[in-house]
Amino acid sequence: MGGNKAVSYAGPGKVEVIDTDYPTFELKDGPGVNPANVGRKVNHGVILKVVATNICGSDQHMVRGRTTAPEGLVLGHEITGEVVETGPDVEFIKEGDLCSVPFNIACGRCQNCKEGKTGICLNVNPDRPGSAYGYVDMGGWVGGQAQYVLVPYADWNLLKFPDKDQAMEKIMDLTMLSDIFPTGYHGVFTAGVRTGSTVYIAGAGPVGLAAATAAQLLGASVVIVGDLNKERLAQARSFGCETVDVSEGDPKDQIEQILGVPEVDCGVDAVGFEAHGQGKEAAEEKPATVLNTVMDITKAGGALGIPGLYVTGDPGAKDEAAKVGSLSIRIGLGWAKSHSFTTGQCPVMRYHRQLMNAILHDKTQIAKNVNATAISIDQAPQGYKDFDSGVAKKFVLNPNEMIKVG
Incomplete structure (x- = not known):
């Protein structure tokens, strides 16, 4: 040939x-x-x-x-x-x-x-x-x-x-x-999205948008997508998602404006290890931000789907721990709220x-x-x-x- x-x-x-x-x-x-x-x-x-x-x-x-x-x-x-x-x-x-x-x-x-x-x-x-x-x-x-x-x-x-x-x-x-479609689906399915669920998806890149599409397919009542990128948030709204601009601060307040309560049934991290901060820290890379936020805004007894990529070797990380995939996640919060986590390749x-x-x-x-x-x-x-x-x-x-x- x-x-x-x-x-x-x-x-x-x-x-x-x-x-x-x-x-x-x-x-x-x-x-x-x-x-x-x-x-x-x-x-x-x-x-x-x-x-x-x-x-x-x-x-x-x-x-x-x-x-x-x-x-x-x-x-x-x-x-x-x-x-x-x-x-x-x-x-x-x-x-x-x-x-x-x-x-x-x-x-x-x-x-x-x-x-x-x-x-x-x-x-x-x-x-x-x-x-x-x-x-x-x-x-x-x-x-x-x-x-x-x-x-x-x-x-x-x-x-x-x-x-x-x-x-x-x-x-x-x-x-x-x-x-991306199975990966997004895996993220929301393992987060427990079913008919009538409310779901927060961190990240409006292709995997996050695929997760939002999958959540709608599974019958979620409200799909909220959070991101820093206004163009990508507009893309999420184009097919019926609610959106949260995390550059404006903690998503919890914006979620409460949408739902009347500051928590969702199901949380999804579609961002991964290159996550940035929120509000005034939006320009800074803070790799644990999304995981901690999703734990914070997911109800007790809920589940987190984590299709976002995390690695064991990141030579570009800003601190030594993150270079080997060690992040400051609030595992105590997840434990106290009886969260379940699903990670890894779909x-x-x-x-x-x-x-x-x-x-x-x-x-x-x-x-x-x-x-x-x-x-x-x-x-x-x-x-x-x-x-x-x-x-x-x-x-x-x-x-x-x-x-x-x-």
């Missing part, structure tokens, strides 16, 4: 579009590839021609230099594509199938996978449970912001769309199934088929709600810059020009 164009991390604040190797059914050495995975045979995998691959806030953490990601790492874990080649051990997925790829890489064979905990598979990352494409310390599986990508354990991992033509008509919605496979059906049968408009915007792979560097500036858009790369734009 021919070559392959991909998006690569080129150092803090930089991404490049590079020419790279066409994938094969064997993991090769390269930036970020775990040495123990080099030479690993992937006869159970497929090669996808990428239809859509999205820029994620998790990618942005690496590009800002806030992780230990090596230069040259091919980025991208939100992947939707068409199968163009199958390994000899693939039985059910066929060439020509159009599929969504969960960002978690899972073997389907280990204890955790069999229990549905596909975000912490035991067999795909030699260093620790859990793996993902194109992400630091995640085993070194090559990223999918590319024209072609290798997907292992294809019969287990891939979600095949039932009708290819219908799927292409809704591809801007369906591309969100690889990560197990995408737990939700993606149901959410696919909701999209295909017009029960939700996730692409509209997150303002999905298609760009070419050559525009990726500018897309990263625009996303980092805080625009209210979810950038979808169109590496093989298969998405009709306009």
Whole structure:
């Protein structure tokens, strides 16, 4: 086969579009590839021609230099594509199938996978449970912001769309199934959102907006989204959310103006470790702010869903404790209020088929709600810059020009 164009991390604040190797059914050495995975045979995998691959806030953490990601790492874990080649051990997925790829890489064979905990598979990352494409310390599986990508354990991992033509008509919605829609859904579901719930979602980025969409789908009576970014707050209001501008101070007072009480039934942290302060401290990075706020405004006996990313290594942190992921959270407050917490990667496979059906049968408009915007792979560097500036858009790369734009 021919070559392959991909998006690569080129150092803090930089991404490049590079020419790279066409994938094969064997993991090769390269930036970020775990040495123990080099030479690993992937006869159970497929090669996808990428239809859509999205820029994620998790990618942005690496590009800002806030992780230990090596230069040259091919980025991208939100992947939707068409199968163009199958390994000899693939039985059910066929060439020509159009599929969504969960960002978690899972073997389907280990204890955790069999229990549905596909975000912490035991067999795909030699260093620790859990793996993902194109992400630091995640085993070194090559990223999918590319024209072609290798997907292992294809019969287990891939979600095949039932009708290819219908799927292409809704591809801007369906591309969100690889990560942010299930991740947002996981956040609100584990926070206990059910019919009639009131919910506060910290963060109006794409994951926060996806969580708000999921909360509405689950029947929440009031969905409140908090952020510092006025453009993103306006995007939340565009599909019926209430909003809180945390630059104006503690969200509790604004929540009371909306609900009549200063607490919600369910709280969600869709911000993560690069959180900023509130009110007069809005310009300062304070990584524990959101966790402490969400505990404060969630009722006693409530639950917190935490899809926002927290890391064990943050070289850009302002204090030594935060550099190793140690934050000053008020665990005593959460204990006193009998809160339950759910953290970690979303197990995408737990939700993606149901959410696919909701999209295909017009029960939700996730692409509209997150303002999905298609760009070419050559525009990726500018897309990263625009996303980092805080625009209210979810950038979808169109590496093989298969998405009709306009």
